[in-house]
Structures are given as C-alpha cells and as structure tokens.
Amino acid sequence: MTGAEIRRRFLAFFAAHDHVVLESAPLVPADDPSTLFNSAGMQPLQPYYQGLRQPPAPRLASAQKCLRTVDLENVGRTDRHHTFFEMMGNFTPTGAYFKERAIPLAWEFVTDPERGLGLPRDRIRVTVHPTDEEARALWMSETDIDPTWIYDNAENWWGLELGPCGPDSELWWDRGPEHGCGQPDCYPDHCERFLEFWNLVFPQFDRQPDGTLPPLPRP
Ligand SMILES: [Zn+2]
Incomplete structure (x- = not known):
C-alpha cells in the first residue's frame, strides 16, 4: 500500500x-x-x-x-x-468525543481491510499510561484486541510544563522478533522491534505551577 x-x-x-x-x-x-x-x-x-x-x-x-x-x-x-x-x-x-470514541475509531481504521489498513491484529500492540485505567478499560470493551497486548508505559504522557496535558495511548507495529533484542519478554518501546505508528492524545488536565492537575473543563 x-x-x-x-x-x-x-x-x-x-x-x-x-x-x-x-x-x-x-x-x-x-x-x-x-x-x-x-x-x-x-x-x-x-x-x-x-x-x-x-x-x-x-x-x-x-x-x-x-x-x-x-x-x-x-x-x-x-x-x-x-x-x-x-x-x-x-x-x-x-x-x-474523547477516549470512548477515539479508541474504537483508531482500532477500526487499522484493522478494517476494506476502509482502513487491514493490519493483522496479532501484529498490533497498544500502550496506555499506568494511571489511565479508563483507556485500558475502553481498549478491552470497545475493541477486540487481545488484552495481553495492552501494556502500561509511563512515557505515555503528553504535554508541556504548564497547561493542557494528559495521558496518551499508542499503537505499535510488531516488526518481528528478528528486528529486536530477541528476548521472549520484549515489549513495545523496549528496542527496535516495535514501531509506534499512532499516538492518541487525551488532554484532560491543566497542569498548574504548583504541579497539581485540575481537570480541563472541556477535554
Ligand atoms: Zn526488545
């Protein structure tokens, strides 16, 4: 393609x-x-x-x-x-819309062979921020991804020092074990095996100078 x-x-x-x-x-x-x-x-x-x-x-x-x-x-x-x-x-x-729609839309596009990319499901991995239980739950309820392919990644945070920020959720392509470290427990963001190809950004907080994270009125 x-x-x-x-x-x-x-x-x-x-x-x-x-x-x-x-x-x-x-x-x-x-x-x-x-x-x-x-x-x-x-x-x-x-x-x-x-x-x-x-x-x-x-x-x-x-x-x-x-x-x-x-x-x-x-x-x-x-x-x-x-x-x-x-x-x-x-x-x-x-x-x-926010996570509840962005996640199933992304999954539909990458997996649908007619209107999307038709990527094989077993080559796709997903990462979520460890605090973002909502995104993890939505991946499990709104898509048919194998739940064991959803990984926590503390790097899944988007934003600057101040202002709008929030967790993000990434989709990764498994290039195959021959492209990586060879470890059986390899995971996304570990080495060159997995390639991030989509980042779903969820700006839901408004970082303050004192470090607190009040929610944005309209994420
Ligand atoms: Zn690796």
Whole structure:
C-alpha cells in the first residue's frame, strides 16, 4: 500500500465518520511566530483548542505537512526519521468525543481491510499510561484486541510544563522478533522491534505551577 493510498483511506474513513477534512496548512506557518515549521497535525489547530477561534466543525481530520528540525540529526541513522513527513490526525477541539470514541475509531481504521489498513491484529500492540485505567478499560470493551497486548508505559504522557496535558495511548507495529533484542519478554518501546505508528492524545488536565492537575473543563 502506498503512502498516497494510506492518506486517501485515512481521510475518507474519518469523513465517513462525520469529520470535516482540512487541507494541510503550509509547512511554514502563516500566523504562528513561535516556530519556523509546522511539526505536528495539532499545531495549526491550536487556536481552536485554546478557544481563540471557532473550528469549522466539531470533528476534524487532516494530513499535515511536517518538518522537525530536532529529527534532522537522526535522518539516515534510524529506520524511522525523515526530513519531511505528513502526520495524519483526527481532532475534536471542542470535545465532540474523547477516549470512548477515539479508541474504537483508531482500532477500526487499522484493522478494517476494506476502509482502513487491514493490519493483522496479532501484529498490533497498544500502550496506555499506568494511571489511565479508563483507556485500558475502553481498549478491552470497545475493541477486540487481545488484552495481553495492552501494556502500561509511563512515557505515555503528553504535554508541556504548564497547561493542557494528559495521558496518551499508542499503537505499535510488531516488526518481528528478528528486528529486536530477541528476548521472549520484549515489549513495545523496549528496542527496535516495535514501531509506534499512532499516538492518541487525551488532554484532560491543566497542569498548574504548583504541579497539581485540575481537570480541563472541556477535554
Ligand atoms: Zn526488545
């Protein structure tokens, strides 16, 4: 399957699930003086999350052109760093849905052979933040993933030092034991065996200067 076909299927899948598909914003942001390049699908949508602008629809999807200058030193040294890439994403800046919908939508897209990627279930692993029992429970109740393939990972936390933050949940592709450490108990994020290919971000807290985590009014 080509990159163009993956992009086409992703955007068509989310359009069929009531998402408005956005054009990629330019690689060089038009009105964000804080950065030289767009580096994530979320970035051009930040004003919607901050409530500064009204999003064109409650459910959005995009394939955003991205460049990460911090990655450049790794290009050619690893199997997974690029000078330029596109990040596909689905977004609900006003909280149209959260974990309860994001998790089954992601699972449907990666496993459905007709409208999604049709990846074999036994090659997919999932990680959740150890505190995020809600996400773990949703993976178990809303998808048919083998529960033993859901792993805790303390790295599954998204956010900066202040402001919106929260747990995230990642999907990993099992490249096969020959690509990793060879240990029978190998797990996602352990070595090169598992490749993270989707991060579901759940900003649900608003980190304060004193370190407390009151919930966001509208995750
Ligand atoms: Zn390993």
